[in-house]
Amino acid sequence: MSIVQIENVTRDYTQGSHTVRALRGVDLTIEPGEFVAIMGASGSGKTTLLNLVGGLDGPTTGSVRIEDHELAGMTAAERSELRRDRIGFVFQAYNLVPVLSAVENTEMVLILRGEAEATRREMAMKMLGAVGLEGMENRRPNELSGGQQQRVAIARAIAGAPALVLADEPTANLDSETGNEIIALMAKLNQEQGITFVFATHDPKVMAAAGRVIVMEDGLVKEDRRS
Amino acid sequence: MLLRMAFRNLFRNKRRTLITMTAIAVGMALINVTITIQHGSYTDLINRGVSSIAGHVVVRSPGFLDDPELRVTDSAAHAKRLASVAPDAVVQRRIMLGGLLSSTSGSAAVQSVAVEPEISRDIGSMYDEMVSGDWLETDRDIIIGARLAETLDVKEGDKLVFMGQSGGEMTSRLFRLKGVFKTGAADVDGFMVVMPFAAGQEILGGNDLATMVTLHLDDAAAWPAAVDAAQTAFDGTDVDVLSWKGALPDVDAFITADRSIGQGMLFALFIIVSMGVFNTFLMSVLERTREFGVLQSIGMKPNQIAKLVLVEGALLGFFGVCMGSLLGVGLSYPIVVSGLDFSESMGEGMSNAGVVMSTIVYGAWDIPRMVVFAFACFVVTFLAAIWPAWKVSRLEPVKALRNQG
Amino acid sequence: MWWSLAWRNLWRQRRRTVVTCMAMAIGIAMTMAIICFQDGFNSEMTRVMVDQRLGHIQINHPDYPGRRSLHDVMSGVDARVAALEADETVSSLTVRLNGPALVGGEKKSEGAFLVGVDPTREDAFTHVSTMVTEGRYLSKEASQEMVLGAELARRIDVNVDDVAVVVTQGSDGSMGNELFTIVGLLSTGDERVDRAGGQVHLRDMQALLVLDDSAHEITLRTPDADSIDSTKASISANAGAADSVVRTWAEVDPQTQKMLAMNQSMNFVVMMIVLVVAGIVVLNTMMMVVYERTHELGVLKALGMKPTGVLKLIAMEAMCLTTVSVALGLLIGGLLDWYIVVQGIKFMDGDLTFAGVRFAGRLHGLVDPVMLLNIVVSSYVIAMVAAGWPAWRASRMLPTEAMREV
Secondary structure, eight states: OOSEEEEEEEEEEEETTEEEEEEEEEEEEEOTTOEEEEEOOTTSSHHHHHHHHTTSSOOSEEEEEETTEEOTTOOHHHHHHHHHHHEEEEOSSOOSOTTSOHHHHHHHHHHHHTOOHHHHHHHHHHHHHHTTOTTOTTOOGGGSOHHHHHHHHHHHHHHTOOSEEEEESTTTTSOHHHHHHHHHHHHHHHHHHOOEEEEEOOOHHHHHHOSEEEEEETTEEEEEEEO | OHHHHHHHHHTTTHHHHHHHHHHHHHHHHHHHHHHHHHHHHHHHHHHHHHHHHOOSEEEEOTTTTTOTTOOBSOHHHHHHHHHHHOTTSEEEEEEEEEEEEEOSSOEEEEEEEEEOHHHHHHHOGGGGGEEEEOOOOSTTEEEEEHHHHHHHTOOTTOEEEEEEEETTEEEEEEEEEEEEEOOSOHHHHTTEEEEEHHHHHHHTTSTTOBSEEEEEOSSGGGHHHHHHHHHHHTTTSSSEEEEHHHHOHHHHHHHHHHHHHHHHHHHHHHHHHHHHHHHHHHHHHHHTHHHHHHHHHTTOOHHHHHHHHHHHHHHHHHHHHHHHHHHHHHHHHHHHHTOEEOHHHHTTOEEETTEEEOSEEOOOOOHHHHHHHHHHHHHHHHHHTHHHHHHHHTOOHHHHHHSOO | OHHHHHHHHHGGGHHHHHHHHHHHHHHHHHHHHHHHHHHHHHHHHHIIIIIIIIOSEEEEOTTHHHHOOTTOOBSOHHHHHHHHHHOTTOOEEEEEEEEEEEEEOSSOEEEEEEEEEOHHHHHHHHOGGGGEEEEOOOOSSOOSEEEEEHHHHHHHTOOTTOEEEEEEEOTTSOEEEEEEEEEEEEOOSBHHHHTTEEEEEHHHHHHHHTOTTOBSEEEEEOSSGGGHHHHHHHHHHHHOOTTOEEEEHHHHOHHHHHHHHHHHHHHHHHHHHHHHHHHHHHHHHHHHHHHHTHHHHHHHHHTTOOHHHHHHHHHHHHHHHHHHHHHHHHHHHHHHHHHHHHTOEEOSSSOEEETTEEEOSEEOOOOOHHHHHHHHHHHHHHHHHHHHHHHHHHHHSOHHHHHHOO
16 A cells, blocks of 8 residues: 555635636655655745645645545545544654643654554654664753754654654754755664655755655656656 | 643743733733722621621611601511521611701701610620720710711710601600710711610510611621521511612612722733733744644644643643732732721721721732633633634644754 | 734634623723712712812811800901902802701791801802702892702691791800791701701891801812812911911811722722723733744744744734724713713612712713723733733744644
8 A cells, every 4th residue: 555645736825916826736645765855946836735745734635645545625623634644744943832841742642543652652762762862861852053953843743653743844943964865864763664754845955865756846846767 | 741832842941931821820810809899898898887887788668769767567577587597696777767867056967776785786786986985875965977967066975856747746855975886977977876676666666676687697698598488478568578688779789880990901901912812822822833834744643732732821820820829819918907098088987888998908809710810811821822823733844854953 | 014914814704803892881881980980979979079069278266166055256357258359370269158057947946057158259159140940149248138058848748939047156144036938948968058058148147146257168169179289388378367267178078088088099990900801801812812823823923923922912912902892982981971971860769869979860960081091001001911921832833833733
């Protein structure tokens, strides 16, 4: 079963009096374990596509299936549950809740799922270890560097053993060395644990590491190359 | 977890939260102080009214309000019956009589109160205000106010003639001045005299008359039960049985009026404070739009986020009210213990609705009212968080994430 | 240009500005309403006590005010009155002789404060003829007529056209009684009159008390409150006679004066309380305003705006905010005041007696322009103080710090 199956999808936005067609008919399939980068200029529909893949939004027409759950026609609450259970997110910045510590941020998803206190704390600590942040679990985001914050975001994203992790420009705010570390970390998780990663990015480093690059232009997929 | 987050969220912007809490606290404290002062002064007014010209339970003739000359007959029997209602309480009879009091030097229009000397002395009233001479002993004794004594140019031992008319007969009776009282209120000190009950009855021509028979309780708060019991006991008789409220309508009216003005101010404060809280809340919620978007993206439902905001509102309200109550109690404490001295502005004394008010106003704790207002304050603060919370529940993650944060 | 910028800045966050303005406006409006009500109370009190009972200035026998004895009279009253009426600093005047008496109908009598007055002068002074509820006021000439307080009449069970017996003690010690015809009933607001008093012609009273050409009080009014002291001084200089003393009403009845003063200061207290709380709301808002615009202010500073410029900008925004609030507050408050003045507030059934004045259960308010000005000025002051601290902080921020905070 593919992780993501998008068929003939359009997405329109109304801003005031005029309507913008962000996606004009996109077909896309993503298989488990892939490391995919989506590229494109602003206005190309790249962010919209990512939002759909991530279940943050639904299509205007067409079908979006995530692990065989059809997004079209889902209520906001249903999409919420889907995200909680099956999808992880890493954003460019402001990922974490400022008032919670690293471990508390990480275990957020588990709490939302209703996991028992003991098990979730254990799991969160394990995740922080996996991203190389042992000893930092009680630090607040304002006590962590940019790179460390991104690591926590990644730990949170994988804490729930999701089918898919979406990363929206995760390295854009980082210097090149830290950026490399983050990419390497995500690649490692992809290879060792088989977690599917989908990126929206401009960063050539990410594209270099990606097994598949999709280029968007004017709401359509222009290129879809595998390396 | 929600509680933990809500709590920490509150103190993200310490200054702003503190200022908002201060607004709530100041409003709350003012409410407390106002309630305390009001309760103290009202209780004092009621107590004084009750002891001087009424009782906790009052028996008098129907139609008294229209014609104060109407009196009850068989006063002794009524007194006995009233006493049976509350064995521990004190029952006394009084006669009110207007007339002219003359000395060798002049005359004055007076209102006389004829009381049973021993009983009246124990309850208080004029006995406590005596400044010279002694309390009533014989039937010929009379006590007058200091101002009146000056006008009539008399001192203890001098002769005074009281002239009044009742039932068509003009009577005059000789008295000797036994003592002088001073309340400080000019209209009382120059207008009121106290004579023995027996003397009053004689002036009225016997017949066991009294203007009122009153019951005085030790525990003032027990008056409703006593009134009920008295009304049952006097059922079928031809007299009116009233509570102090019915007997002192002016006092009751004053308290109502005064209280409403205070209430008006408090209402205004409530509104202002809740607007301030609303503003703060709205801002703190708008600031976190992006953060809420992130929370939604990891699967938190909009209702859960709305709940978070409501909890923050409840916490803010709770702490603000606590702070305010403490502040209010602190400010009220000296007022309860040492009172506010109004003698600068009230002079020596002032009468209100026929009752003399004390110049030092002591506060009194009105716990039930304070609790109600604290709760109301809390609710008002909480309500201010509802609209922001509702806005949050309608956030779309995509839009929220596009925000700068 | 700067005002325009400040004004526009205000509306960037429309909802917040509206809410803040509403808070301040409500504070102003409620203060206006409460003060309007209190002033109505005060003015009625002043009308009864000062206008009717005490006047602005009183001339009495030196011992009279303390003792109020029958014998403390001034003689040669007619001459004095003539002299005073020629005086330009006196706008109106009345003469009173007090005779406590027993007044009764067929069945009942009561002690009463009877006052002998010159009806023409008394009416010009207090407009008492407009306060007659039944019948009419006294005739110009002495004709054994009497007007009684309505309450008193009810209690002794007499009506207009009845004959009442008046028993008094004369200055020679003898008790005398006379018959008077009741021509009217009064309701003046003064408890001493309505519940226990009445008026007869001065000549009749003088005859009753055997006090020829005498009076206890010559009560004067000056054209306005400011000239009281100067008029008192000039009259004292001219009067000269040893058997009289000239005093202002505040000296005659310090208690009333103190009470009126206290009521005035209560107004001030209410105003301060409400406005301070509103000020806290403004403070909060201004702080948020400054905080949000940190980056932008940093840019302005980097471009060369001086710290005082930033201070001025924030202050101007606060001024604009206050002006909107004050305008709104005056509007709402004005509507409330109009209602209170024209319709009045019914705050209980029946009447209320306080410190000798009888208030009808429906009280009409009074608007004092000076107080309004007070409220407006205080609002500005408090808003400026509230905005002061955030403005000062904003002006002191370094441009680089500010721009780093995005």
